Amino acid sequence: MRGKTHCLEVWGDFACFTRPEMKVERYSYPIITPSAARGIFDAIYWKKSYGFYWQVEKVEMLKLPSYIALRRNEVKDKAPGDNVILRWKDGRAEPEPLWADGDREQSGTDQKGRTQRQTMALKDVHYRIHAHLRFRDNGQDARTFDAQFERRAGGGQCYYQPFFGCREFPAFFALADTERPGPEPVRLDLDLGLMLYDVFDLSQHNDNHALPSISVFQAQLRKGVMEIPGYDDPAVRKAVEENIHA
Amino acid sequence: MLDAILKQAGASEPGFTRKTVKWAITCTRDGRYTGVVPLAEDKGQTFDCCPNLSQPELVGGDGARSHFLSEGLPTVALFWKEDLDDKEQEKFRAKHAYFRGLLEQAAEVALYLKAAAALLNDESTMNEVRADLVRQRAKPTEAACFRIDGLNPLEQTDWHDWWRDFRGRLKAPKAKAATKMRCVLTGEVVEPMPTHPKIKGLAGVGGLGTGDVLAGFDKQAFQSFGLEQAANAAMSEETATAYAETLNRLISEKSIKLGNVLSVYWFDQNIPLDDDPLSWLKEPEEQAAAGAELKAKKLLQAIRSGQRPDLSNNVYYSLLLSGAAGRVMVREVMHGSFETLATNTEHWFSHLAIVARDGKTQAPTPKFLAVAGSLVRDLKDLPALMVQHLWRAAITGGDIPCAALAQATLRARIDVINDDPASHARMGLIKAYHLRKGDSDMQAHVNPEHPNPAYHCGRLLAVLARLQRAALGDVGAGVVQRYYTAASQTPGLVIGRLAANAKNHLNKLEGGLAYWYENQIADVMAAMNDIPGILTLEQQSLFALGYYQQLAALNAGNKDKPNEPEKKAGPQPDLFAANS
Numbered sequence: 001m002r003g004k005t006h007c008l009e010v011w012g013d014f015a016c017f018t019r020p021e022m023k024v025e026r027y028s029y030p031i032i033t034p035s036a037a038r039g040i041f042d043a044i045y046w047k048k049s050y051g052f053y054w055q056v057e058k059v060e061m062l063k064l065p066s067y068i069a070l071r072r073n074e075v076k077d078k079a080p081g082d083n084v085i086l087r088w089k090d091g092r093a094e095p096e097p098l099w100a101d102g103d104r105e106q107s108g109t110d111q112k113g114r115t116q117r118q119t120m121a122l123k124d125v126h127y128r129i130h131a132h133l134r135f136r137d138n139g140q141d142a143r144t145f146d147a148q149f150e151r152r153a154g155g156g157q158c159y160y161q162p163f164f165g166c167r168e169f170p171a172f173f174a175l176a177d178t179e180r181p182g183p184e185p186v187r188l189d190l191d192l193g194l195m196l197y198d199v200f201d202l203s204q205h206n207d208n209h210a211l212p213s214i215s216v217f218q219a220q221l222r223k224g225v226m227e228i229p230g231y232d233d234p235a236v237r238k239a240v241e242e243n244i245h246a
Numbered sequence: 247m248l249d250a251i252l253k254q255a256g257a258s259e260p261g262f263t264r265k266t267v268k269w270a271i272t273c274t275r276d277g278r279y280t281g282v283v284p285l286a287e288d289k290g291q292t293f294d295c296c297p298n299l300s301q302p303e304l305v306g307g308d309g310a311r312s313h314f315l316s317e318g319l320p321t322v323a324l325f326w327k328e329d330l331d332d333k334e335q336e337k338f339r340a341k342h343a344y345f346r347g348l349l350e351q352a353a354e355v356a357l358y359l360k361a362a363a364a365l366l367n368d369e370s371t372m373n374e375v376r377a378d379l380v381r382q383r384a385k386p387t388e389a390a391c392f393r394i395d396g397l398n399p400l401e402q403t404d405w406h407d408w409w410r411d412f413r414g415r416l417k418a419p420k421a422k423a424a425t426k427m428r429c430v431l432t433g434e435v436v437e438p439m440p441t442h443p444k445i446k447g448l449a450g451v452g453g454l455g456t457g458d459v460l461a462g463f464d465k466q467a468f469q470s471f472g473l474e475q476a477a478n479a480a481m482s483e484e485t486a487t488a489y490a491e492t493l494n495r496l497i498s499e500k501s502i503k504l505g506n507v508l509s510v511y512w513f514d515q516n517i518p519l520d521d522d523p524l525s526w527l528k529e530p531e532e533q534a535a536a537g538a539e540l541k542a543k544k545l546l547q548a549i550r551s552g553q554r555p556d557l558s559n560n561v562y563y564s565l566l567l568s569g570a571a572g573r574v575m576v577r578e579v580m581h582g583s584f585e586t587l588a589t590n591t592e593h594w595f596s597h598l599a600i601v602a603r604d605g606k607t608q609a610p611t612p613k614f615l616a617v618a619g620s621l622v623r624d625l626k627d628l629p630a631l632m633v634q635h636l637w638r639a640a641i642t643g644g645d646i647p648c649a650a651l652a653q654a655t656l657r658a659r660i661d662v663i664n665d666d667p668a669s670h671a672r673m674g675l676i677k678a679y680h681l682r683k684g685d686s687d688m689q690a691h692v693n694p695e696h697p698n699p700a701y702h703c704g705r706l707l708a709v710l711a712r713l714q715r716a717a718l719g720d721v722g723a724g725v726v727q728r729y730y731t732a733a734s735q736t737p738g739l740v741i742g743r744l745a746a747n748a749k750n751h752l753n754k755l756e757g758g759l760a761y762w763y764e765n766q767i768a769d770v771m772a773a774m775n776d777i778p779g780i781l782t783l784e785q786q787s788l789f790a791l792g793y794y795q796q797l798a799a800l801n802a803g804n805k806d807k808p809n810e811p812e813k814k815a816g817p818q819p820d821l822f823a824a825n826s
Contacts, residue, residue, distance in 0.1 A: 019247070020430045021248050021430055021460070021479040022247070022460070022461070022576055023461070023463070023479060024461070024462055025573050025576065027579070069631060074467060075467055076465040076466065076467050077465070077466040078466045078467055115465065115571070116570070116571075118575050193249040194249060194431065199470070212472065212473055214430070214480065215428065216428055216430060238428070239426075239428050
């Protein structure tokens with residue numbers, strides 16, 4: 001079951017839709033990926049208990065991609081997960097700080113501290129994204145959800161700031177006005193090869209502990225428009241394992 | 247990007263790689279040593295199918311391991327520098343023993359390898375080998391292989407199956423079934439390789455001699471969703487080997503070092519070197535003025551008239567790579583049609599075309615690095631980002647970055663003040679900047695019709711400087727050295743005074759020459775509708791260009807100009823200095 005198609009115009013100063021094979025010295029795809037586009041809709045309206053996901057239909061590129069090189073000092077290790085923090089809070093474990101600085105001699109490992117990394121990000125991006133709600137369970141009233149989304153997106157409301165690939169690159173959005181046609185997509189044709197479709201199995205109820213399930217598809221930009229097949233379409237090549245990383 | 251590299255992949259297989267080997271230890275089939283010979287000049291001979299172990303395979307066992315059939319001289323012949331410490335020597339002895347063991351095992355399927363194994367077992371023969379290596383000035387960093395009765399095992403295939411089997415046995419059995427994932431390059435369902443093979447050849451641009459990884463995830467912060475190591479970019483061993491081998495080959499065969507960056511490029515369908523527009527950027531021919539431009543024009547005509555259908559559907563790819571602490575940094579990915587590349591190459595050279603300093607000819611076509619290098623005092627100071635932007639401008643036909651213009655203007659000013667000859671490449675770059683910004687009045691030679699007064703201010707300074715030289719000869723720090731900086735930034739404050747002082751110089755000249763210079767000044771002044779007070783950066787660069795082109799025009803001589811009397815530096819006072 002599906003809802004109606006909504007159209008969002010999104011723009012921002014920077015974006016990085018990192019190619020998986022170039023993730024350490026990051027290099028962006030020239031256009032937003034379906035998963036990043038879904039993330040923007042999720043930021044405006046998504047609830048785990050409602051059992052739906054945003055199916056992106058197509059992306060229109062309204063500005064030509066241009067790259068910018070950014071170089072930053074980044075920490076090497078991650079902040080601990082919720083369980084660890086809870087144990088620290090309860091006094092069941094000694095809190096351990098995240099090493100932001102310090103060399104191998106001080107920390108005893110080269111897995112901590114900082115490292116300088118380059119990011120080839122996109123500059124000044126502008127897209128129009130079309131997406132609709134897909135319900136995993138039948139019996140939902142799609143009109144209610146559509147109305148809620150339109151009300152929230154129209155009023156500029158979101159649960160968290162939408163972003164372009166990385167959280168440090170905020171995305172700004174507006175519900176596209178169906179009465180007035182917006183800017184035309186750029187006249188650009190690109191064969192992008194296999195593009196990351198999503199890192200989660202969209203047919204499953206995902207929560208904070210969902211396991212990754214990489215899917216890819218052949219991406220093509222024709223006259224500035226990238227058509228995106230539905231997740232259940234055979235064109236989307238999904239992870240075949242029933243239990244990835246179990 | 248990697249999918250485009252994969253399209254270029256030939257036959258590649260895990261466990262085999264391309265290697266360059268310098269030395270061959272030769273012997274007969276019965277194990278009699280016959281000498282050491284260099285396989286080729288320079289770095290040596292390249293073999294496409296050498297046995298190879300990955301780094302995890304090399305360090306995976308209890309003891310030291312080595313590659314098979316070809317290895318470094320310390321491993322093959324225990325040949326090292328005298329000061330090598332004992333620990334290292336011990337390590338190489340262990341590797342040597344492993345290497346010898348491999349030969350003995352493989353000799354069961356390739357009998358001729360028995361001779362090589364026997365040779366390594368004989369201590370007195372090995373002393374001879376080492377003595378020969380010293381005599382031939384071999385370096386311990388070079389690699390060696392064997393030649394047995396004129397047969398090089400690296401060129402044989404009879405040991406391949408044994409090697410595949412041996413390599414397969416090196417892997418420890420897995421405790422649980424491997425997790426399969428979608429390969430992000432091929433879309434196939436694969437068992438992800440934990441670590442990818444290294445990319446070699448980036449040592450000159452910040453990489454490591456041992457190689458750098460393109461897809462590496464050894465730090466927690468770069469792993470996502472609980473995926474470990476290279477599962478973050480799932481690829482099979484075959485795919486990872488294929489992309490790494492292909493990229494290594496492209497780096498060794500098709501790359502241009504541009505300062506601290508390596509440009510690697512290739513075409514969908516291979517083309518002869520003579521038709522390669524990117525090689526012209528590296529080293530343009532000097533057979534004629536603008537040789538590369540002419541070549542590009544001819545190539546374009548051939549493509550458009552259908553004479554070269556092989557090129558019309560071709561596609562180019564270009565990567566800019568650097569090394570960064572063991573990782574490959576991809577700075578830029580560009581691709582497009584061959585025709586577009588040829589067009590952009592032609593534009594690059596035609597936009598850079600500039601009159602030579604003598605004013606009589608056009609300056610020779612500059613190579614790319616000469617253009618980029620003209621922006622800095624020393625080539626090693628050239629920032630990678632500047633190279634990257636200029637390379638993009640050259641092969642995609644985009645704008646020349648403003649930072650390059652600023653640097654070119656600054657260096658041009660320094661040259662004038664130091665009385666150094668102007669750089670053709672730099673002046674061409676300034677011209678190209680303005681042409682690409684839409685200044686259609688820009689020409690290779692001086693243009694008296696140019697609408698911008700800043701350009702004519704530069705021209706005027708050149709005429710005034712030449713006038714001073716005609717009147718006083720070489721006075722050391724002349725009008726240019728003293729006033730170029732001020733005149734190129736605030737002409738409104740300086741030009742008036744210089745023009746007034748020109749009268750003193752005109753008075754010192756003979757009638758005809760004074761009249762000629764007066765006309766020159768009047769012509770330049772007539773082209774200006776006003777003298778700007780302050781010049782922006784772009785105007786300052788126009789000033790520099792006007793100055794250069796006017797000087798070139800004066801150097802070329804003028805039929806109407808009367809002969810200048812020879813002037814020598816003497817005790818005459820410098821009127822410009824005295825009056826200003």
